[in-house]
Amino acid sequence: MMKILFVGNSGPIFLTHRLPLVLATLKAGHDVHVALPPSPASPQIAKHDFKFHEIPLSRSGINPFFELRSLMALYFLYRKILPDIIHHVTLKPVLYGSLAAHLAKISAIVNTISGLGYVFTTNNFKSKMLLILVKRFFRISFLHPNKRIIFQNPKNLADFLSYGLVDKKSTVLIKGSGVDTETFKPSSEPHSVPVVMVASRMLLDKGICEFVEAAREIKSEGGKARFVLVGDVDLDNPMTISTSQIKRWVNEGVIEWWGKQEDMPEIFSRAHIVSLPSYAEGLPKVLIEASACGRPIVTTDVSGCRDTVINGENGILVPSHNSKALAVAFRRLISNPQLRQHMGEAGRQIAVNEFSIEIVIQKTFAVYQDLSRSFSIQPLH
Structure with a gap:
């Protein structure tokens, strides 16, 4: 011992x-x-x-x-x-x-x-x-x-x-x-308007502002999707986004804010697409968990994030700090349920075999x- x-x-x-x-x-x-x-x-x-x-x-x-x-x-x-x-x-x-x-x-x-x-x-x-x-x-x-x-x-x-x-x-x-692949396991997509979700702390360097801007662009064109933030502010981090700013986005009608959630497998089951437009990561556990739940990923081509995605196979990589590229990737998946299913199934296998x-x-x-x-x-x- x-x-x-x-x-x-x-x-x-x-x-x-x-x-x-x-x-x-x-x-x-x-x-x-x-x-x-x-x-x-x-x-x-x-x-x-x-x-x-x-x-x-x-x-x-x-x-x-x-x-x-x-x-x-x-x-x-x-x-x-x-x-x-x-x-x-x-x-x-x-x-x-x-x-x-x-x-x-x-x-x-x-x-x-x-x-x-x-x-x-x-x-x-x-x-x-x-x-x-x-x-x-x-x-x-x-x-x-x-x-x-x-x-x-x-x-x-x-x-x-x-x-x-x-x-x-x-x-x-x-x-x-x-990731516990028995706890985080696939579920069928909800039969509803597609939900695009970011689950993270509410930090600038998680790409939250780019996510909101992409959501604003798609909604301004009449795109049929809901954009959801899951997670809390982090007052100990200098990159935190204020609660008042998030509430302004909610009041604008651009995003929904579900706050901190404990049952993440259930939360992922309510999403169609999971995103993390971060500027850099170690290796984001949230993307592996979402993949294990059979959800396609949209993330940035930066350290850590790119290591969770085979581009075009289980998700889509976009440049960081680029809301327009993010919006293009979201539109592609929002409009194509077959592609979402294919990427979700591929992501599940990657999560089980590698993570x-x-x-x-x-x-x-x-x-x-x-x-x-x-x-x-x-x-x-």
């Missing part, structure tokens, strides 16, 4: 993206710990059989005092638990956690780069200055001698290699967080075993 600690920066995202891996590690007989900042999801997380630790870690804050406090909190937690492996997920846990693990003399670490965040994707002065600091911090954080860095798409991996932030032998490509949660867990377990031969791998049932 090994002691394994998972560190993330969001309780809600942990529940949707990481919980199956953690529970599989627990089922394999290991002593599992989870460290996350306090959130409304904390009571639900604490109900599980692993040991849960709340840590002071903001997702996007840059106050030097608070950031140093976060780093020290991780260091003292690591010294207290003394795990055999620490698995950090997302940029800030990777940055601070790797450095804390090096200082605490932890024997092995795994870092998952699940997307590069607004610092890498936003082209303004503040982001450029932060990017310089982040790159330097990465070089220091990645000094740990016994590490593996998991990337979710080839572009992010290539970027880190070109920046000189990682050496190739310490990197692993595992596409996404996995199932079982595949992702076994590949991650192989990383743990590569770092420590004491890690046991048991078949998943």
Whole structure:
């Protein structure tokens, strides 16, 4: 039995993206710990059989005092638990956690780069200055001698290699967080006006404005379709769209806003087309889930998003920041139910064959075993 600690920066995202891996590690007989900042999801997380630790870690804050406090909190937690492996997920846990693990003399670490965040994707002065600091911090954080860095798409991996932030032998490509293909399964299309859906946090860099503009263009021409946003605003993210702005779009009659939803398989069953016009992603779980539900995808030809779609087979790729190209793709699918069915069936097969949660867990377990031969791998049932 090994002691394994998972560190993330969001309780809600942990529940949707990481919980199956953690529970599989627990089922394999290991002593599992989870460290996350306090959130409304904390009571639900604490109900599980692993040991849960709340840590002071903001997702996007840059106050030097608070950031140093976060780093020290991780260091003292690591010294207290003394795990055999620490698995950090997302940029800030990777940055601070790797450095804390090096200082605490932890024997092995795994870092998952699940997307590069607004610092890498936003082209303004503040982001450029932060990017310089982040790159330097990465070089220091990645000094740990016994590490593996998991990337979710080839572009992010290539970027880190070109920046000189990682050496190739310490990197692993595992596409996404996995999808439960038994929970997310195909259903028949609703017999209604086609519903085009974006399910994500309401952020500018998710392409929400481009989606709204494409919807406005199609509706102005008399197009028969409903355009739906599913998800909440994210006040901790500087790219968030305000609630008042979304309500203005709703009042204009361009889109519907269903807010945050828990039963996503049921929500996808009410859609005909699922879109994510994002500017960049790690590997968007929502598109894999929609594919597993047999829905055609319209997404952007950018890192992460393009890795979920074979263009013309299970969906359509369009340029990012381009509402007109988005509208063209939507029109094509809105008007062609046979094409939607073909793409939905193809997407289901891709989700099962390439992105199932079982595949992702076994590949991650192989990383743990590569770092420590004491890690046991048991078949998943």
